[in-house]
Amino acid sequence: MSERTEAQQRPDAEIPVVGRRQPCPCGSGKRYKACHGASGGQSKIKVTRPFEGIAAECELVALREFVPSATAVLPRTSGEREIELATVLPMAAAALVRTDGKAFVGLQVQTKSGDISRDLARAVEWAETAEPGNSLSAIGPEDAPEGTVPNRLQDLMDTEAQLDVRIHEDFSWWMPEGVEASGEVAMSLERANAAIMPxxxxxxxxxxxxxxxxxxxxxxxxxxxxxxxxxxxxxxxxxxxxxxxxxxxxxxxxxxxxxxxxxxxxxxxxxxxxxxxxxxxxxxxxxxxxxxxxxxxxxxxxxxxxxxxxxxxxxxxxxx
The missing domain is CATH 3.30.1460 (Yope Regulator; Chain: A,)
Incomplete structure (x- = not known):
């Protein structure tokens, strides 16, 4: 692997800050001000192995790529609200908090950056404080407060813990017990259930x-x-x-x-x-x-x- 390729695959936090007119350390060939020094520049790096360093890396890949309906509590090191990782959420939402206060972060979502670990971390941070009944369509590292380095999923969880994956027969867990889906959520639920492979x-x-x-x-x-x-x-x-x-x-x-x-x-x-x-x-x-x-x-x-x-x-x- 070339030196340039290795640099481009580093997590964003490993790209040092240099003078705005100097070549960007990521190896893109652009000046820093037009690459990682630009607004939202940290979202441009493609991280090939976003879950590296997490003991449950293999399970995360499975839930992200091919398991149809499953949930697993995110092992946290801090935070008051329990958050569950989920394969798919209604309308492919990035996160939601049900009306009963139960919070979920979706794994099978379209990412806004080259590092899904950062996108998931921002969704987790949103779910920590969101009011019940709200959902998040998409979020990325550029949504982090200006002047801060966005967290990655590795920063928000116990990386040595395994996931206790729960496989579901359908997507009825989208709704609180006793509550029926309606409108777009009902349509999304019907489509999702029809596509499930056991x-x-x-x-x-x-x-x-x-x-x-x-x-x-x-x-x-x-x-x-x-x-x-x-x-x-x-x-x-x-x-x-x-x-x-x-x-x-x-x-x-x-x-x-x-x-x-x-x-x-x-x-x-x-x-x-x-x-x-x-x-x-x-x-x-x-x-x-x-x-x-x-x-x-x-x-x-x-x-x-x-x-x-x-x-x-x-x-x-x-x-x-």
């Missing part, structure tokens, strides 16, 4: 951020992995060369996609099996992956494993 989180020791998804014609396992991409692909190639990359005889490795700096391998599964039937095979696969990852430090890939790695690379796509 999803379950695999709950077994050693398996994190792995989700079974029923896509009607087939089922999938989508597993967000925390390892560096190249090392993970090499470990998977080692298993593939041995014929050990599938979960069992009723599954096959389909490919992987990149999201927010992490790799998400995907397996096609026998749809007739209950999602809990995949927990033990997933745990066994996870153990095989851990062993393959550890073995890479002692032994590089052989010719067959390198060919397998090339094949796996050809089945990758980037979505964010």
């Amino acid at each position: 999803t379950r989180k695999l709950e077994t020791e050693g398996v994190h951020a792995a989700y079974w998804v029923d896509a009607t014609d087939r089922a999938h396992l989508r597993w967000v992995r925390p390892e560096p991409e190249e090392k993970l692909i090499s470990a998977m190639a080692r298993l593939s060369a041995r014929g050990e990359l599938a979960l069992d005889e009723d599954s096959r490795y389909a490919g992987s996609f990149r999201a927010h700096g992490l790799l998400v391998p995907v397996w096609d599964l026998d749809r007739e099996k209950h999602h809990r039937e995949w927990e033990e095979p997933a745990a066994a696969l996870g153990q095989r992956l851990d062993e393959a990852l550890a073995s890479l430090d002692e032994q590089g890939l052989d010719a067959a494993e390198r060919r397998a790695r090339d094949g796996l690379r050809g089945r990758q796509i980037t979505i964010r």
